[in-house]
Amino acid sequence: MAAFDRQSFSLTGKVALITGGARGLGKYYSLALSLYGADIFIVSQSKTGWDDVKQAIEANGQRVAFLQQDITKTGCAADIVAQVVAQFGRLDILVNNAGMQLRNDVLAFKDEDWRRVIDLNLNALYYLSHAAAQEMVKQHAGKIINVGSMQSYRAGKYIFPYTASKHGVMGLTKAYADALAPENIQVNGIAPGYISTDMTKPLQEDPVRGPEIASHIPAGQWGVPDQLMGPMVFLASAASDYVTGVMLPVDGGYLLR
Template identity: 35%
Template sequence: MINELFGLEGKSALVVGASKGLGKTMALSLAGAGADVAVVSRSQKLIEEVRDEIIASGRKAVAVKADINREDDIIGMAGQVIDYFGKIDILVNNAGIYIPAMALNMTAEDWDKTLNINLKGFFLSCKTVGRHMVDQKKGKIINIASVLGKRAAQASSAYSASKAAIIQLTRSLALEFAPYNINVNAMGPGWFETELVKDELSNPKTRKFFLSKTPLRRFGVPEDLAGAVVFLASKASDFMTGETIFIDGGFSIW
């Protein structure tokens, strides 16, 4: 029964932002649960490496280069994946950037860049793939938000605003897509030692501060997301929609 609930055999997944870090680990985790996986990034070389790793594990995989700021790229991305697998059962939106800056020092260009990638790109991906899922009357959409969509931190106004918006976008889309048997949920990672925040966490005082605010007293590693993404992609989460699971070592408890 458990294998039936959590297994993804016969499913095809699309992971946007899968070249490294959390996205790569989630793509490999979905493949490990039995799904065939399309990996998407602006870096062709990196996603080809992830694709090859998935194929070596015994699953089908395809690498698609796309810029999620561009709607025509997203439409082309979805078309390529559907042509290759015949369908998209699972969408994971993970692409994102973090530009640390105090509000008074943040440029309009950096604000726009953050919101375009972290919010507009997610919306366009959900819209495009969601249309396909509406036609097939089923699907799972998983948006990667952040604990900073719930908790405030200095020098993160644009990033926090984009991730708070993702949490509410997830709720809104869950309501709109529910009649078509499409589940839309989000994951809110806490502080993970990834490329995205390596500069922030390289500061000893910053590391000490965030560890002191994390009850489990450690930073996350990409593998900490593996179980949650498989759960949200699987039959086990069929009666769950519009929710955000925070995987943050307890950071959001405070």
């Protein structure tokens, strides 16, 4: 980037592949990148949310395409990337957002639950990053953005595979960043803190854990999904061309305490 100006955050002409980009926090990443000019390719296991996010992205003036695919399927990563390129002609941004969490007591945790979480949260991220890098190297430019968690830093005594996977996401972010920096490909992550969503509503409303979590946040309150959109645009744009290997907590200061 020669100079910083208003265009430094522009994503005009860029194409973003977002896993799980039609619902939950993924929807906000799709909307953020499309608002700044990127065309969006969403891959998800179900079609839930497709109509709503399609309408919103097109209202932002951008194109959107969808693929229904279980991204843990062996060998699918290269095919997903090929479909993005066939549809839009290029791939500039990969957002590894799809993930899951399963809870259980330590002695009762099931082997199959460990495998399910690791396959989606970590293995799929590795393979998609690998496939996307093959394409990005050709254009000597690209952005890979991995979605981490507070559990990228902390323990989780009921969510063992989730904690392991999110620690792994941080490690892969650093390893890919180091390896791909000579190719002008930046690899970073976002670690959302406690964000108010339909999924976290029961935790927020828990009479014990809700206030306990809020009191741990220096900002004094849970975040909202919109507050993740700016950091996502920054990491996807030329404004962050000299930033790589970073996991950016968006947590209201939660990790400070």
